[in-house]
Amino acid sequence: MSVALAPPDVAPIPVLDPTPDTERYWDELNEAFQRVMRSGRFILGPEVEAFERETAAYLGARHAVGLNSGTDALLIALRALGVGPGDEVVTTPFSFFATAEAVSLLGARPVFADVDPATFNLDPAAAAVAVTPRTKVVLPVHLYGAPADLDALSALCDRHGLALIEDCAQSFGARHALGTTGTVGRAGAFSFFPSKTLGAYGDAGLLTTDDDALADEARRLRAHGGHRKYHNEVLGYNSRLDALQAALLRVKLPDVDAANRARQAAAARYTRLLEGVPGVVPPADQPGHVYHQYTVRIGGGRRDAVAEGMLARGVATAVYYPVPLHRLPPYAGEGFACPVAERLAGEVLSLPLWPAMDDATAERVVRTLHEVAAGVPSGGA
Numbered sequence: 001m002s003v004a005l006a007p008p009d010v011a012p013i014p015v016l017d018p019t020p021d022t023e024r025y026w027d028e029l030n031e032a033f034q035r036v037m038r039s040g041r042f043i044l045g046p047e048v049e050a051f052e053r054e055t056a057a058y059l060g061a062r063h064a065v066g067l068n069s070g071t072d073a074l075l076i077a078l079r080a081l082g083v084g085p086g087d088e089v090v091t092t093p094f095s096f097f098a099t100a101e102a103v104s105l106l107g108a109r110p111v112f113a114d115v116d117p118a119t120f121n122l123d124p125a126a127a128a129v130a131v132t133p134r135t136k137v138v139l140p141v142h143l144y145g146a147p148a149d150l151d152a153l154s155a156l157c158d159r160h161g162l163a164l165i166e167d168c169a170q171s172f173g174a175r176h177a178l179g180t181t182g183t184v185g186r187a188g189a190f191s192f193f194p195s196k197t198l199g200a201y202g203d204a205g206l207l208t209t210d211d212d213a214l215a216d217e218a219r220r221l222r223a224h225g226g227h228r229k230y231h232n233e234v235l236g237y238n239s240r241l242d243a244l245q246a247a248l249l250r251v252k253l254p255d256v257d258a259a260n261r262a263r264q265a266a267a268a269r270y271t272r273l274l275e276g277v278p279g280v281v282p283p284a285d286q287p288g289h290v291y292h293q294y295t296v297r298i299g300g301g302r303r304d305a306v307a308e309g310m311l312a313r314g315v316a317t318a319v320y321y322p323v324p325l326h327r328l329p330p331y332a333g334e335g336f337a338c339p340v341a342e343r344l345a346g347e348v349l350s351l352p353l354w355p356a357m358d359d360a361t362a363e364r365v366v367r368t369l370h371e372v373a374a375g376v377p378s379g380g381a
């Protein structure tokens with residue numbers, strides 16, 4: 001394959017550009033940074049408490065517990081519900097590794113049920129088939145920011161007496177008819193990894209719940225299993241949220257709805273522009289979708305060649321995720337079959353998207369995609 005370069009006068013388009021946000025909030029971020037540096041309180045403390053109050057109010061949850069990552073939010077939610085060896089957790093194979101990893105780290109077993117080909121999210125019918133007497137939790141992911149089918153999954157959990165835990169790492173601010181994602185199940189696990197719809201300047205996470213006992217247990221587990229320092233009661237974790245991340249996130253929180261609306265507008269623009277592009281399937285228009293990712297499908301085994309061709313012409317894209325979880329080494333030996341997830345893993349391509357992305361950038365992405373996909377010999381590919 002020949003290597004084509006982007007025209008030298010045009011900057012490459014990244015998958016994600018966080019700099020407009022940082023510039024926009026520069027003064028407030030600096031003020032928050034200085035406030036924390038001068039406070040002498042760097043872990044938990046008043047900034048984290050304020051962030052917990054503000055996120056709980058925004059999301060409509062009774063409790064929000066600040067943690068050091070989305071992975072730990074999953075781990076601590078599962079652990080607080082008593083998930084351990086001998087238990088099964090029904091989940092999606094089409095997600096980031098952490099979703100299943102948290103289950104396995106507790107000695108429990110993730111049971112992968114296939115996804116819906118239109119929404120990419122856990123298929124409630126497949127989840128129902130995967131339930132056994134050992135099942136304790138159903139763990140859907142609101143993939144790419146699109147709420148999973150919480151009506152059907154809540155009903156499934158009610159029928160079998162299971163706990164619903166929502167992996168909301170990609171869906172901060174996404175709303176389902178039953179409520180904001182993260183407030184419908186027993187617990188929600190959020191990530192503020194920098195690329196997410198509410199992004200920190202490092203690792204950060206949050207657990208939400210309406211359950212007083214679960215919140216209390218999460219607070220104990222995040223601080224080495226003790227409510228009081230040096231009076232550790234059980235084995236826990238060091239998973240406390242940094243005051244600095246909380247303070248920086250508080251700057252961006254009031255505008256998260258506006259940012260998500262900008263993502264939705266950018267997605268609608270992509271879908272409009274893609275109408276004339278053959279062989280590229282835009283994502284289904286799902287209510288409440290906040291477009292952490294705008295992900296198209298390109299079939300026929302052409303996806304990787306299209307991505308390479310676009311990159312050669314200065315447009316980065318990303319594949320979330322190239323290998324479904326049940327095919328990764330920790331799980332590959334168990335013989336799970338999830339044909340929809342397997343097909344999607346070979347077809348999905350996420351296009352560049354950030355709230356402040358302009359028309360010209362989106363048009364260039366789609367023009368490049370169109371030309372590359374059609375095999376137009378414009379400088380290679």
Ligand SMILES: *Cc1c(COP(=O)(O)O)cnc(C)c1O
Pocket residue numbers: 068069070071072095096098099141167169170190191192193203204205
């Ligand atoms: C990002 C992500 C996580 C993990 O969050 P971290 O904050 O990076 O630990 C978990 N699940 C999904 C679906 C994610 O996208």
